[in-house]
Amino acid sequence: MLLIHCPYCEDDRPELEFANAGQAHVVRPSHMSEMSDEDFEGMFFIRDNPKGVNLERWRHIHGCGRFFNAVRHTVTDKFLKVYRAGEPRPTDAELAELLK
Amino acid sequence: MTRIPARGSRLGTKTISFTFDGKTYEGIEGDTLASALIANGVHLMGRSFKYHRPRGAIAAGAEEPNALVNVFRDSARRQPNVRATVQEIYDGLKAESQNRFPSLAFDVGAVNNLMSPALVAGFYYKTFKWPAKAWDHVYEPFIRRAAGLGEAPTEEDPDHYANRYAHCDVVVIGGGPAGLMAAKCAADKGNSVIVCDENAAFGGWLLSDTDLRVDGMSGAEWAAAMVAELQANDNVRMLNRTTGFGYFQQNMVGLTERITDHVSRPAPDLPRERMWQVRAGRVIIAQGAIERHMVFPGNDLPGVMLAGAAQTFLNKFGVPVGERIGVYTACDTAYAAAFDLYEVGCEIPVIVDHRTEVDAQILKQAEDLGIEVIKGGHISEVTGRLRIGGIVVKSGADTEREWDVDALIMSAGWTPSLHLSSQSRAKPVWDETRGIFLPGESPQACICIGGCNGTDELADVFAQAAESVGGKAPKCKIEDDVSTSGGMSGATGDSLQKGKAFVDYQNDVTAKDIALAVREGMHSIEHVKRYTTNGMATDQGKLSNMHGLAIAADLLDKPIPQVGLTTFRAPYTPTTFGGFVGHTKGSLFDPRRKTPIHDWAAENGAEFEPVSLWDRAWYFPRRGETMHEAVDRECRTVRETAGIFDASTLGKIEVAGPDAAAFMNIMYTNGWDKLKPGRAKYGIMCREDGFIYDDGVVGKLAADRFHVTTTTGGAPRVLNHMEDYLQTEFPHMRVWLTSTTEQWATIAVQGPRAREIIKPLVKGVNLNSESLSHMSVSECEICGVPARLFRISFTGELGFEINVAADYGRSVWEAVWARAEPLGACVYGTEAMHVLRAEKGFIIVGQDTDGTVTPHDAGLSWAIAKSKPDFVGKRGLQRPDLVKAGRRQLVGLKTSDPKKVLQEGAQIVANPDQPIPMDMLGFVTSSYWSGTLKHSIAMALIEGGFDRMGEKLYVPMEDETIEVEVTGSVFYDPNGDKVND
Amino acid sequence: MTSVAKLVRSIPLNGFRFATDAVTIEAASPAARLSIRATKRGVTSLSKSLGLTLPADPSKSSKKAGRHALWLGPDEWLVVDEKLAAEDLIPKRASREFSVVDVSHRNTAFIVSGDDAATALNAGCPRNLSLKAFPVGACSRTLFGKAEIILYRTGRTVFRVECWRSFAPYVRDLLCEGAKDVRN
Numbered sequence A: 001m002l003l004i005h006c007p008y009c010e011d012d013r014p015e016l017e018f019a020n021a022g023q024a025h026v027v028r029p030s031h032m033s034e035m036s037d038e039d040f041e042g043m044f045f046i047r048d049n050p051k052g053v054n055l056e057r058w059r060h061i062h063g064c065g066r067f068f069n070a071v072r073h074t075v076t077d078k079f080l081k082v083y084r085a086g087e088p089r090p091t092d093a094e095l096a097e098l099l100k
Numbered sequence B: 001m002t003r004i005p006a007r008g009s010r011l012g013t014k015t016i017s018f019t020f021d022g023k024t025y026e027g028i029e030g031d032t033l034a035s036a037l038i039a040n041g042v043h044l045m046g047r048s049f050k051y052h053r054p055r056g057a058i059a060a061g062a063e064e065p066n067a068l069v070n071v072f073r074d075s076a077r078r079q080p081n082v083r084a085t086v087q088e089i090y091d092g093l094k095a096e097s098q099n100r101f102p103s104l105a106f107d108v109g110a111v112n113n114l115m116s117p118a119l120v121a122g123f124y125y126k127t128f129k130w131p132a133k134a135w136d137h138v139y140e141p142f143i144r145r146a147a148g149l150g151e152a153p154t155e156e157d158p159d160h161y162a163n164r165y166a167h168c169d170v171v172v173i174g175g176g177p178a179g180l181m182a183a184k185c186a187a188d189k190g191n192s193v194i195v196c197d198e199n200a201a202f203g204g205w206l207l208s209d210t211d212l213r214v215d216g217m218s219g220a221e222w223a224a225a226m227v228a229e230l231q232a233n234d235n236v237r238m239l240n241r242t243t244g245f246g247y248f249q250q251n252m253v254g255l256t257e258r259i260t261d262h263v264s265r266p267a268p269d270l271p272r273e274r275m276w277q278v279r280a281g282r283v284i285i286a287q288g289a290i291e292r293h294m295v296f297p298g299n300d301l302p303g304v305m306l307a308g309a310a311q312t313f314l315n316k317f318g319v320p321v322g323e324r325i326g327v328y329t330a331c332d333t334a335y336a337a338a339f340d341l342y343e344v345g346c347e348i349p350v351i352v353d354h355r356t357e358v359d360a361q362i363l364k365q366a367e368d369l370g371i372e373v374i375k376g377g378h379i380s381e382v383t384g385r386l387r388i389g390g391i392v393v394k395s396g397a398d399t400e401r402e403w404d405v406d407a408l409i410m411s412a413g414w415t416p417s418l419h420l421s422s423q424s425r426a427k428p429v430w431d432e433t434r435g436i437f438l439p440g441e442s443p444q445a446c447i448c449i450g451g452c453n454g455t456d457e458l459a460d461v462f463a464q465a466a467e468s469v470g471g472k473a474p475k476c477k478i479e480d481d482v483s484t485s486g487g488m489s490g491a492t493g494d495s496l497q498k499g500k501a502f503v504d505y506q507n508d509v510t511a512k513d514i515a516l517a518v519r520e521g522m523h524s525i526e527h528v529k530r531y532t533t534n535g536m537a538t539d540q541g542k543l544s545n546m547h548g549l550a551i552a553a554d555l556l557d558k559p560i561p562q563v564g565l566t567t568f569r570a571p572y573t574p575t576t577f578g579g580f581v582g583h584t585k586g587s588l589f590d591p592r593r594k595t596p597i598h599d600w601a602a603e604n605g606a607e608f609e610p611v612s613l614w615d616r617a618w619y620f621p622r623r624g625e626t627m628h629e630a631v632d633r634e635c636r637t638v639r640e641t642a643g644i645f646d647a648s649t650l651g652k653i654e655v656a657g658p659d660a661a662a663f664m665n666i667m668y669t670n671g672w673d674k675l676k677p678g679r680a681k682y683g684i685m686c687r688e689d690g691f692i693y694d695d696g697v698v699g700k701l702a703a704d705r706f707h708v709t710t711t712t713g714g715a716p717r718v719l720n721h722m723e724d725y726l727q728t729e730f731p732h733m734r735v736w737l738t739s740t741t742e743q744w745a746t747i748a749v750q751g752p753r754a755r756e757i758i759k760p761l762v763k764g765v766n767l768n769s770e771s772l773s774h775m776s777v778s779e780c781e782i783c784g785v786p787a788r789l790f791r792i793s794f795t796g797e798l799g800f801e802i803n804v805a806a807d808y809g810r811s812v813w814e815a816v817w818a819r820a821e822p823l824g825a826c827v828y829g830t831e832a833m834h835v836l837r838a839e840k841g842f843i844i845v846g847q848d849t850d851g852t853v854t855p856h857d858a859g860l861s862w863a864i865a866k867s868k869p870d871f872v873g874k875r876g877l878q879r880p881d882l883v884k885a886g887r888r889q890l891v892g893l894k895t896s897d898p899k900k901v902l903q904e905g906a907q908i909v910a911n912p913d914q915p916i917p918m919d920m921l922g923f924v925t926s927s928y929w930s931g932t933l934k935h936s937i938a939m940a941l942i943e944g945g946f947d948r949m950g951e952k953l954y955v956p957m958e959d960e961t962i963e964v965e966v967t968g969s970v971f972y973d974p975n976g977d978k979v980n981d
Numbered sequence C: 001m002t003s004v005a006k007l008v009r010s011i012p013l014n015g016f017r018f019a020t021d022a023v024t025i026e027a028a029s030p031a032a033r034l035s036i037r038a039t040k041r042g043v044t045s046l047s048k049s050l051g052l053t054l055p056a057d058p059s060k061s062s063k064k065a066g067r068h069a070l071w072l073g074p075d076e077w078l079v080v081d082e083k084l085a086a087e088d089l090i091p092k093r094a095s096r097e098f099s100v101v102d103v104s105h106r107n108t109a110f111i112v113s114g115d116d117a118a119t120a121l122n123a124g125c126p127r128n129l130s131l132k133a134f135p136v137g138a139c140s141r142t143l144f145g146k147a148e149i150i151l152y153r154t155g156r157t158v159f160r161v162e163c164w165r166s167f168a169p170y171v172r173d174l175l176c177e178g179a180k181d182v183r184n
């Protein structure tokens, strides 16, 4: 069972309290109805499946209830960083730094 | 056979009687089943898996591959595959050998041993290839019969099991010298410590070694003192009979504590096992090392065992394993075992050492005792049938000598236990000089110490233990510590060519099998493992992995690390399902949710059905009524008079805040701006892909407040879905969501006399259609308590839904019933509710939709607000596949034979005479007998269904083909006049 | 108009009590409960009208004269009042800054007390309940077996366990299992 740091509760909590909510930073455009079929496919259906650093959403569903983002390494399962919903995606340089 | 009581560090004084294969034996308190049987001269304890060869205990602990028995208290408490070396005896213990028929000494399955050329490695792959049908009828039943070890009980397990989450600074797995010292040092620094050991007593190897002295105490005395000190510390929890079976993420370890398996008459309150899920700041792994056997022909005869096991049987249980004991070794520790046995009067006719060079001091010791040592020799043959009788030893150039023995002890050296370390994702590191894998550095906060770290000298072990917890070991005076130097892996002599030299006892894999696998092209250890099944039995290759690897590496002429090491997986030793289940059974398997009105329904004869986690009243049979009759009556009564229904399980969400309507516009396909406070509306929720996700009636209580209802099963996911959009896509919106499902008890009153029933109970609103028309909501008082009264209908009749705070639910229900009953109204359950709604063509999300149905497909295009710039699903609904012709659409079906009720899920075709597989046009989603309409009704999803009105289609069933006509889905009161009465 | 006698609340498992020598489990008496969601400004005005501060820090609670405010999330609180009715606590006027929803009947509660109360809870609650990690006054939504609960430590050896009413029999049964197992 993972131990996940919730950026809202500011505490490490057991994985049981959380639900994974898929890939992070998938932008829902404000004018969705004008999207091309290809763009919609990319936005809704296509997901990264990296071996290594993964940016993903979690919800502290049986805790504070908040959605937040996490940088997790899919090989080691290590959480490299958690940050609140709405905060920007870490830059590639920041991700590289986290991996060190 | 005599006991040597002076040697039994674990023995009590009480005599204990038990049975094995129906025969009664006596053992002594503290004995394991294996030690007690050997004390009674019984070495034959089981038959092997494939060849049904006679087998005895090879080991004395958890790694035992052979001595698997069935232990039972009664017909339900019957545990197969129990290792006799682990099971402690208790008064009245009943054990049976396994895998033999009719008896252990004479087993007809042993004919497999003669057929063994046909059962070599890869035999499953070679034999059971074709034809496919033979799998069901021939191969699988055969394999199941032949390959099973024990037999699982068929009755429900009457025992209970406990679960405990625990947190500590340091958890120590293994309570031998390393573990005890680490626990002491950690505790001395003020840490909270949990230390566990799989055995009944802490001390590990110290309990089997009589030479060693620590500060003048014997190993057993030192361990006892240490245990007493730790037990006196409030910060330390000592768990004996507790196996650390798995290492999970972020220093979580799973421990399974066996509480009653060693007790004659367990207190009924005690759980049989307790599962500990421990999250530790630091994990100290002190699992020790496991001795390897020698690989030579006949190395599985009862009486052949590990030297360390023989030493344990002697020193822990006072049981010498034979009278005339041969020794076959490649490691120094076997000498210590031999000397111990010699000391208590056993004859040691010969020590065969596979090595050509042996430590001079040890040789001198043997010589002093008059024990002959043959260096560079190997055992080429053993004699005996159910017990070893002699050995044939080859050494030098073809000299062959024979000895009579009644036991043979062996050691090929010690394998550090890397299981938990490896599960923590540390990569094992190959130590070329010692020929062993050592634990690598773990990415988690864990450290291996002692035997599992390959550490030999006790002084080093203590220093390492202290260092692992950042503490300091007390100074100890250590005398007569035995060296574990030496060791080898692989086959000896010509056992790759001749005889059966077992590498894996439990799966009956021989050295020849490994060689065959390599010859047939298996070049990685993972392939060799799967082809031969080496290391795949319940002992997970604790003894065999290194030998298999060494043989393969040798034949491939590659260094061992290049052939690879197979992965260690949890659990370390077999763990009961009961332990994993823990409390989660019976009433605790899942919460069974009940409404505030549930007890009334139960008292009034309701039958219940499970709906998600809820128990819902299904129907209310009166005396002598069948379900069909009851449902018919309930439907008829609602249509003719009225019925009341417990709708409390409906999900409810309060959506409040100045942006509530704007948010509803995003989440539902409908428009919410124009809805006036006091009005209600049927809403559809889609996912982004345009498919229906949920539905329900929504009441607008005020400009900034909605009472949203969801399906019973959909409530949690709908709230999650809404929170997701609110928090991450529209965080600027001022709107808040609160689940109120359980705040309200919901009572539906439906039927022509519904108004009459509730009227006297309601205060604050006029119930006539002018002030409370169909699809409205009012905050009023019912029975003197605040209520939200909806005028809505899921039946097609005049209808109301009363919401009152749940603690008043039953009282209000009873008040309504007191009004309804004298008028001839009824209570109805979910089945009648389903029929009534189907007669009106109302869908049930999840029954008439399956996650691939759009509102258009369901005939609900009217519920989509086309002018809204955005809602979840708007873009999805424009996808090419969702707008193209020929989609499955929800229509009604009438059977040509009105009495025929279709089966839900049945497939529908245009031409029933076409060859199989037929072209399926769709399937039946809902189907009922309509007593009101006097014919069966159904809903179905059918390709291009809306354009098929009046068409005849067919439902092919196993024994008949049913003709149906496609119709609209509203069967009853198509103009909807009744709801407006 | 039929006259209706004033209805009395009938809470789930009313009067339930189970005790071992180390743990006592009791159904809590009926209470008023408010689910509060609020902006920062909303917090200020609500704290004033409720007469106790809605705590700003995670997992903290505040209390005053039988009224408790539990932090559940960055904009979410549960207020429990053991004396008054919810109607008396809910602000009469709607606000742009908060939402207050009566959940008095949605939840029900158990009081778990005794030297081994934390251990009994750990039969199903995966959280570290040591006084260091979960001190007196700490509160949190979490899990107890398969039920979501709100756990609130009101004393060194006293916890209030709030759950949705239909989960109460499950929570009760698991609490009893946990209580029975602590001393074994």
Ligand SMILES: [Zn+2]
Pocket (backbone or CB within 6 Å): A006, A007, A008, A009, A010, A060, A063, A064, A065, A066
């Ligand atoms: Zn949180």
